[in-house]
Amino acid sequence: xxxxxxxxxxxxxxxxxxxxxxxxxxxxxxxxxxxxxxxxxxxxxxxxxxxxxxxxxxxxxxxxxxxxxxxxxxxxxxxxxxxxxxxxxxxxxxxxxxxxxxxxxxxxxxxxxxxxxxxxxxxxxxxxxxxxxxxxxxxxxxxxxxxxxxxxxxxxxxxxxxxxxxxxxxxxxxxxxxxxxxxxxxxxxxxxxxxxxxxxxxxxxxxxxxxxxxxxxxxxxxxxxxxxxxxxxxxxxxxxxxxxxxxxxxxxxxxxxxxxxxxxxxxxxxxxxxxxxxxxxxxxxxxxxxxxxxxxxxxxxxxxxxxxxxxxxxxxxxxxxxxxxxxxxxxxxxxxxxxxxxxxxxxxxxx
Amino acid sequence: xxxxxxxxxxxxxxxxxxxxxxxxxxxxxxxxxxxxxxxxxxxxxxxxxxxxxxxxxxxxxxxxxxxxxxxxxxxxxxxxxxxxxxxxxxxxxxxxxxxxxxxxxxxxxxxxxxxxxxxxxxxxxxxxxxxxxxxxxxxxxxxxxxxxxxxxxxxxxxxxxxxxxxxxxxxxxxxxxxxxxxxxxxxxxxxxxxxxxxxxxxxxxxxxxxxxxxxxxxxxxxxxxxxxxxxxxxxxxxxxxxxxxxxxxxxxxxxxxxxxxxxxxxxxxxxxxxxxxxxxxxxxxxxxxxxxxxxxxxxxxxxxxxxxxxxxxxxxxxxxxxxxxxxxxxxxxxxxxxxxxxxxxxxxxxxxxxxxxxxxxxxxxxxxxxxxxxxxxxxxxxxxxxxxxxxxxxxxxxxxxxxxxxxxxxxxxxxxxxxxxxxxxxxxxxxxxxxxx
Numbered sequence: 001x002x003x004x005x006x007x008x009x010x011x012x013x014x015x016x017x018x019x020x021x022x023x024x025x026x027x028x029x030x031x032x033x034x035x036x037x038x039x040x041x042x043x044x045x046x047x048x049x050x051x052x053x054x055x056x057x058x059x060x061x062x063x064x065x066x067x068x069x070x071x072x073x074x075x076x077x078x079x080x081x082x083x084x085x086x087x088x089x090x091x092x093x094x095x096x097x098x099x100x101x102x103x104x105x106x107x108x109x110x111x112x113x114x115x116x117x118x119x120x121x122x123x124x125x126x127x128x129x130x131x132x133x134x135x136x137x138x139x140x141x142x143x144x145x146x147x148x149x150x151x152x153x154x155x156x157x158x159x160x161x162x163x164x165x166x167x168x169x170x171x172x173x174x175x176x177x178x179x180x181x182x183x184x185x186x187x188x189x190x191x192x193x194x195x196x197x198x199x200x201x202x203x204x205x206x207x208x209x210x211x212x213x214x215x216x217x218x219x220x221x222x223x224x225x226x227x228x229x230x231x232x233x234x235x236x237x238x239x240x241x242x243x244x245x246x247x248x249x250x251x252x253x254x255x256x257x258x259x260x261x262x263x264x265x266x267x268x269x270x271x272x273x274x275x276x277x278x279x280x281x282x283x284x285x286x287x288x289x290x291x292x293x294x295x296x297x298x299x300x301x302x303x304x305x306x307x308x309x310x311x312x313x314x315x316x317x318x319x320x321x322x323x324x325x326x327x328x329x330x331x332x333x334x335x336x337x338x339x340x341x342x343x344x345x346x347x348x349x350x351x
Numbered sequence: 352x353x354x355x356x357x358x359x360x361x362x363x364x365x366x367x368x369x370x371x372x373x374x375x376x377x378x379x380x381x382x383x384x385x386x387x388x389x390x391x392x393x394x395x396x397x398x399x400x401x402x403x404x405x406x407x408x409x410x411x412x413x414x415x416x417x418x419x420x421x422x423x424x425x426x427x428x429x430x431x432x433x434x435x436x437x438x439x440x441x442x443x444x445x446x447x448x449x450x451x452x453x454x455x456x457x458x459x460x461x462x463x464x465x466x467x468x469x470x471x472x473x474x475x476x477x478x479x480x481x482x483x484x485x486x487x488x489x490x491x492x493x494x495x496x497x498x499x500x501x502x503x504x505x506x507x508x509x510x511x512x513x514x515x516x517x518x519x520x521x522x523x524x525x526x527x528x529x530x531x532x533x534x535x536x537x538x539x540x541x542x543x544x545x546x547x548x549x550x551x552x553x554x555x556x557x558x559x560x561x562x563x564x565x566x567x568x569x570x571x572x573x574x575x576x577x578x579x580x581x582x583x584x585x586x587x588x589x590x591x592x593x594x595x596x597x598x599x600x601x602x603x604x605x606x607x608x609x610x611x612x613x614x615x616x617x618x619x620x621x622x623x624x625x626x627x628x629x630x631x632x633x634x635x636x637x638x639x640x641x642x643x644x645x646x647x648x649x650x651x652x653x654x655x656x657x658x659x660x661x662x663x664x665x666x667x668x669x670x671x672x673x674x675x676x677x678x679x680x681x682x683x684x685x686x687x688x689x690x691x692x693x694x695x696x697x698x699x700x701x702x703x704x705x706x707x708x709x710x711x712x713x714x715x716x717x718x719x720x721x722x723x724x725x726x727x728x729x730x731x732x733x734x735x736x737x738x739x740x741x742x743x744x745x746x747x748x749x750x751x752x753x754x755x756x757x758x759x760x761x762x763x764x765x766x767x768x769x770x771x772x773x774x775x776x777x778x779x780x781x782x783x784x785x786x787x788x
Contacts, residue, residue, distance in 0.1 A: 029464040032457065131546055131573045140547040140574065141478045142452065146485065161460070234456040236482045239575065241453040280447075294408030294417070294447045 046222025052260025060122030062247030068227025096224015104216025142238025258315025394469025422691025524556020553597030629685030661753030
């Protein structure tokens with residue numbers, strides 16, 4: 001811990017400074033995209049720890065985001081005049097964590113496809129709860145939250161979208177800091193031990209069930225924060241926003257980036273925002289008729305995902321690791337790789 | 352990789368789930384008349400006007416609704432081929448929100464910030480558009496003719512830039528309710544409602560006209576759950592002879608098929624939102640894998656606010672059919688296309704009347720003050736104090752895949768006001784089909 005905390009803190013600060021200037025350089029719409037990536041990063045990062053490091057799969061993270069989003073929206077109130085944003089976001093995170101305790105308690109008893117199935121139920125069932133309490137949760141119409149304007153000390157012309165991007169990026173950096181330290185700590189080692197071999201982990205004195213629940217709770221808290229930040233960025237909590245597609249999107253982000261890697265999660269979150277955008281721009285550029293154009297974007301998105309599976313089976317971080325590893329091997333000869341050794345062991349064990 | 356097969360399945364699911372199931376200076380003051388066309392507002396140049404809209408082009412709401420923006424584009428193309436408006440070519444940028452409110456927020460900001468549209472035209476859906484109406488108004492972007500019958504668009508104090516389009520669901524409910532009360536006296540009536548404002552507003556209107564004692568069952572459905580068996584069974588057990596439905600087309604089709612399965616033959620009375628015969632016919636075929644004929648929808652009572660698509664003697668219908676056949680012949684000739692064409696005509700009419708150099712303010716003022724009167728069976732309610740769309744509807748019966756209008760159009764307000772027949776004359780389109788200033 002003594003050396004890792006300052007290191008992660010330094011990375012977070014540098015990333016924060018870069019993001020601050022980036023958000024200023026980008027236009028308003030691109031700031032919105034940046035904010036979207038940031039809140040998706042929170043969800044993807046939580047999932048990548050759960051699936052990549054602890055070996056538990058979740059198809060229900062979209063629903064956990066809904067828990068965070070609805071909680072934050074309820075705390076803020078319609079006009080956004082409730083308690084300060086930070087309090088609302090903290091409560092959203094807490095609500096996500098609580099939902100994670102429940103989901104995790106069930107998850108610790110389930111394996112593989114059964115776990116996938118159980119969490120799938122969550123993704124399908126939970127957003128439908130809003131239909132049961134139409135007056136409290138707004139049914140299909142959901143809840144709207146007026147955006148909180150940037151504070152005046154930033155200047156009167158500070159764009160709202162940049163402010164939203166700043167909040168979302170701050171949330172993402174906090175998630176990074178917490179998860180990066182956690183995964184390098186004793187807890188992180190326990191998570192990996194449980195993933196690799198439950199029996200061996202138990203023999204080593206690790207409480208397997210408790211570790212699995214803990215992983216779920218941490219992951220759900222991240223999803224809860226992601227949902228809260230979604231409220232900050234879009235002002236929308238409605239069932240239509242938390243469909244199964246969102247859950248699958250988060251998993252796609254985690255896999256695209258490379259399971260288990262936080263930098264991978266950042267890349268994955270960026271890609272799930274950018275690929276559909278690029279695909280849409282591309283299909284618009286081709287001047288096709290309306291129906292074909294809308295669907296071509298989805299087809300291109302799907303195609304990119306399919307192509308990435310054989311080309312980068314370990315996700316982008318895996319591909320980067322392979323390329324740099326190959327380059328290092330060539331420059332160093334056959335020396336064992338100190339840094340990427342862990343990466344390699346992980347790959348083998350997951351197989 | 353223990354989970355590789357699962358992950359593979361999931362990715363395949365992702366692609367499948369995303370897959371579709373269906374086929375442009377700030378404006379203040381009023382626009383000047385006369386003079387040369389200039390770049391008078393954001394989205395308007397000397398040679399072009401760019402508007403935008405969010406529509407579900409993919410996903411479950413896409414079948415049917417995705418035709419609306421293409422019909423608008425087709426009418427714009429028709430106008431451009433006739434020289435444009437004040438020499439400007441019209442352009443409509445359509446962005447897909449998949450009926451997901453989060454995407455609606457994203458694409459709306461994209462339209463305003465990146466595409467720099469002059470106005471939003473026909474943004475579709477209540478759960479979607481309610482999330483951007485504040486943004487559009489605070490950005491002073493005209494939000495013209497929202498494609499939804501929610502009462503919420505009519506709030507000129509809070510949302511001075513937003514205008515509704517279709518008659519709101521309360522008005523539809525009142526007129527349908529009156530018809531039921533008059534033609535099915537004493538018969539048991541059940542409601543089948545979508546579990547949101549659409550259903551609730553519709554039911555409110557029905558309740559104003561149908562005696563309470565006649566209503567024996569009120570069932571709602573959640574548009575994400577296609578199993579409506581339990582609701583229809585309860586309605587059947589209640590002994591209802593008439594079902595009043597505020598449902599989207601997919602659920603009207605499911606209603607018909609479920610009734611068929613239960614061997615239950617009530618008289619269906621369906622709001623115009625969920626009764627387009629062409630759309631229903633397609634859905635019936637799709638849901639039953641080709642077994643159920645489109646004729647199952649025959650006999651259904653509904654309402655309309657635009658000329659019947661089957662009435663080719665109507666000058667509007669023949670104008671629109673000509674445009675359909677020339678520009679979008681591949682799309683079915685259905686209510687969605689008629690809806691888009693009528694909306695596009697009305698927008699172009701307002702744009703032409705807003706002067707040579709329209710501004711965002713002047714288009715709003717034009718819609719409020721110039722008594723627009725397009726293809727609708729009844730006039731609009733637009734004024735300084737009201738931004739609601741059509742004032743009323745006309746009852747119709749589905750026959751041979753088309754709605755046959757009955758009696759005369761009825762108008763009413765969205766309060767407890769009386770329902771009155773509209774006796775004003777219908778107007779004809781200009782000879783070349785393009786509105787003049």
